Amino acid sequence: MALNINRPEPTLFEKSRPGRRGVRPPVYDVPRADLPQEFLRQDLPLPELAERDVVSHYVRLSRKNYGVDLGFYPLGSCTMKYNPKVNEVAARMRGFVDIHPLQPVETVQGALELMVRLQEMLAEISGFQSVTLQPSAGAHGELTGVLVIRKYLQDIGEGQRDIILIPDSAHGTNPATTSMAGLKAVEIQSDEDGNADLRSLQAVLDKYPGRIAGLMITNPNTLGLFEAHIQEICQMIHDAGGLVYGDGANLNAIMGILRPADVGIDIMHFNLHKTFSTPHGGGGPGAGPVGCVEKLAPYLPGPIPQRQEDGSLDWAMPAKSIGRIRSFWGNFGVLVRAYTYIRMHGAEGLREVSENAVLNANYLMHHVKRTYPVPYGHRTCMHEFVAQGKLPDAPDVHALDIAKRLIDLDNAHPPTIYFPLIVPEALMIEPTETESKETLDQFVADLEQIAQEARTDPELLHEAPHNAPVRRLDEVQAARRPILSYIMELQQQG
Amino acid sequence: MSKPKLDPNAKYAKSHEWVRVEDGLAVVGISDAAQEMLSDVVFVDLPEVGEEVEAGDAVAVVESVKAAEDVYAPVSGTIVAVNTALEDTPEQVNDDPYDAWFFKIRPVSQEELQKELDALMSPEEYAEYVEQEGH
Numbered sequence: 295m296a297l298n299i300n301r302p303e304p305t306l307f308e309k310s311r312p313g314r315r316g317v318r319p320p321v322y323d324v325p326r327a328d329l330p331q332e333f334l335r336q337d338l339p340l341p342e343l344a345e346r347d348v349v350s351h352y353v354r355l356s357r358k359n360y361g362v363d364l365g366f367y368p369l370g371s372c373t374m375k376y377n378p379k380v381n382e383v384a385a386r387m388r389g390f391v392d393i394h395p396l397q398p399v400e401t402v403q404g405a406l407e408l409m410v411r412l413q414e415m416l417a418e419i420s421g422f423q424s425v426t427l428q429p430s431a432g433a434h435g436e437l438t439g440v441l442v443i444r445k446y447l448q449d450i451g452e453g454q455r456d457i458i459l460i461p462d463s464a465h466g467t468n469p470a471t472t473s474m475a476g477l478k479a480v481e482i483q484s485d486e487d488g489n490a491d492l493r494s495l496q497a498v499l500d501k502y503p504g505r506i507a508g509l510m511i512t513n514p515n516t517l518g519l520f521e522a523h524i525q526e527i528c529q530m531i532h533d534a535g536g537l538v539y540g541d542g543a544n545l546n547a548i549m550g551i552l553r554p555a556d557v558g559i560d561i562m563h564f565n566l567h568k569t570f571s572t573p574h575g576g577g578g579p580g581a582g583p584v585g586c587v588e589k590l591a592p593y594l595p596g597p598i599p600q601r602q603e604d605g606s607l608d609w610a611m612p613a614k615s616i617g618r619i620r621s622f623w624g625n626f627g628v629l630v631r632a633y634t635y636i637r638m639h640g641a642e643g644l645r646e647v648s649e650n651a652v653l654n655a656n657y658l659m660h661h662v663k664r665t666y667p668v669p670y671g672h673r674t675c676m677h678e679f680v681a682q683g684k685l686p687d688a689p690d691v692h693a694l695d696i697a698k699r700l701i702d703l704d705n706a707h708p709p710t711i712y713f714p715l716i717v718p719e720a721l722m723i724e725p726t727e728t729e730s731k732e733t734l735d736q737f738v739a740d741l742e743q744i745a746q747e748a749r750t751d752p753e754l755l756h757e758a759p760h761n762a763p764v765r766r767l768d769e770v771q772a773a774r775r776p777i778l779s780y781i782m783e784l785q786q787q788g
Numbered sequence: 789m790s791k792p793k794l795d796p797n798a799k800y801a802k803s804h805e806w807v808r809v810e811d812g813l814a815v816v817g818i819s820d821a822a823q824e825m826l827s828d829v830v831f832v833d834l835p836e837v838g839e840e841v842e843a844g845d846a847v848a849v850v851e852s853v854k855a856a857e858d859v860y861a862p863v864s865g866t867i868v869a870v871n872t873a874l875e876d877t878p879e880q881v882n883d884d885p886y887d888a889w890f891f892k893i894r895p896v897s898q899e900e901l902q903k904e905l906d907a908l909m910s911p912e913e914y915a916e917y918v919e920q921e922g923h
Contacts, residue, residue, distance in 0.1 A: 769853040773830035773831065774878065
């Protein structure tokens with residue numbers, strides 16, 4: 295008999311019974327030492343439970359979860375591709391698992407060999423000269439990149455440059471990164487074809503002479519479109535004395551086809567947890583290695599593993615490094631998985647990954663645009679596209695309603711909604727290369743069914759999801775007055 | 789969707805701010821159409837009093853569960869007051885967008901202010917602009 299996953303699961307606090315416990319230690323055979331009075335608290339509101347209760351609680355919760363191993367996950371901008379299990383086999387090899395980050399370097403040459411080779415492979419894929427594996431996520435890589443740019447500019451006597459230009463289609467992390475690095479973000483508009491607008495760019499360059507530190511750009515951009523003027527844009531930034539940061543979130547569209555360094559990008563991060571199939575979204579930590587051109591290489595964070603003259607490997611700090619960006623050597627287990635993925639595919643295989651990711655997205659777009667508006671649908675998309683969750687004959691139905699109804703149909707995780715911000719009611723769909731035609735066809739059928747329901751029974755959509763562990767959540771209250779723990783909820787109830 | 793409400797005494801920017809002149813100061817908020825597009829506002833980040841701004845500078849942020857958007861200064865000058873009540877009750881922006889002002893700017897001069905106001909849209913022009921944008 296299957297457990298009904300929609301049955302509410304009480305919290306551990308509600309399951310608690312006085313005196314129940316998981317472990318009974320043996321009788322003490324040493325003298326008892328009491329804690330000093332000032333460290334004791336009268337009140338410790340922790341739940342009291344048997345091991346058996348705790349295990350069933352968490353297993354039940356896990357069954358309510360949706361993950362990429364369960365099915366289609368077309369979450370735009372996240373590249374939720376299937377993660378091959380061979381990655382896990384490699385990451386669990388004893389030689390990788392049973393080592394310690396503080397071990398003498400001559401005893402972990404195999405681990406360093408993997409890191410050096412991964413650096414070399416990422417450099418080959420991107421065309422950059424040097425790579426650091428330290429950053430632990432995409433935004434962490436962005437911060438690394440912008441700090442490198444800032445330090446380089448200071449070093450060449452251009453430290454007054456304080457502005458980073460960012461297209462209005464960018465990921466929200468770009469302006470956040472800029473601000474965190476102590477620089478000022480200025481927005482560039484998009485043109486009617488979804489490209490960064492060259493006139494808008496030129497106007498801003500003219501307005502701030504001598505102040506442009508650089509540009510952060512995603513290519514393909516978040517509309518899923520290839521920036522048609524990327525070379526010209528990079529040239530304009532370079533002519534203005536700035537550097538170009540590439541947001542590598544969308545690398546899955548161009549591997550083996552275009553090397554970012556070749557079009558003028560100076561420094562870029564890779565999302566190993568997107569493009570290179572390492573787990574993410576609660577499934578594991580990320581990794582956001584950063585690659586750069588030769589003149590920025592001395593500023594990368596370190597230490598970086600390098601080959602020595604005698605063939606051995608050792609850590610080296612780049613000459614003018616911004617310093618450490620993370621403790622120890624990065625998320626090493628993630629690096630093993632990404633390395634495995636690249637080796638399993640080889641150069642031709644990675645190119646096929648990108649070709650199929652783009653093919654799948656265009657197949658979906660072609661079918662979805664018969665039912666939903668696709669604002670830039672006149673262009674060939676790359677690995678993703680942005681439709682709109684608004685139907686002319688069902689004006690009260692919104693992207694949120696469509697996303698919630700997809701949960702009911704139980705074939706897919708809903709796509710990203712309300713991003714990018716420049717498309718009202720955005721449904722941002724990224725199928726990835728790992729999905730079959732049958733899966734894509736089912737998704738199209740589901741979206742068509744929902745469009746039909748929107749016209750005939752909009753309330754069904756407004757009240758969705760009907761078939762899920764929790765119904766429509768009050769996102770507004772959750773943001774305005776968040777209740778972050780059970781204790782807070784008790785206090786709220788008085 | 790019903791037609792967005794307008795304040796007949798305000799001027800409007802393309803980025804959906806309204807500006808009204810009260811006691812020689814430029815009072816700035818976001819339009820009814822803007823709050824409608826954003827949906828329920830959950831957070832407002834206001835500038836510092838004393839900050840000098842130029843027309844077109846991003847000076848505040850308004851956030852809903854859907855989106856975070858910059859609020860731009862429609863005119864130049866010095867920020868002389870911010871509506872801190874919005875920090876605790878951001879829902880005012882949805883309830884009464886033309887009462888829920890974000891900040892007040894003391895213009896460099898009244899002549900300068902007038903010039904900048906002339907470059908903005910009248911309520912009628914703004915209504916047409918919103919319709920054309922298809923929101």
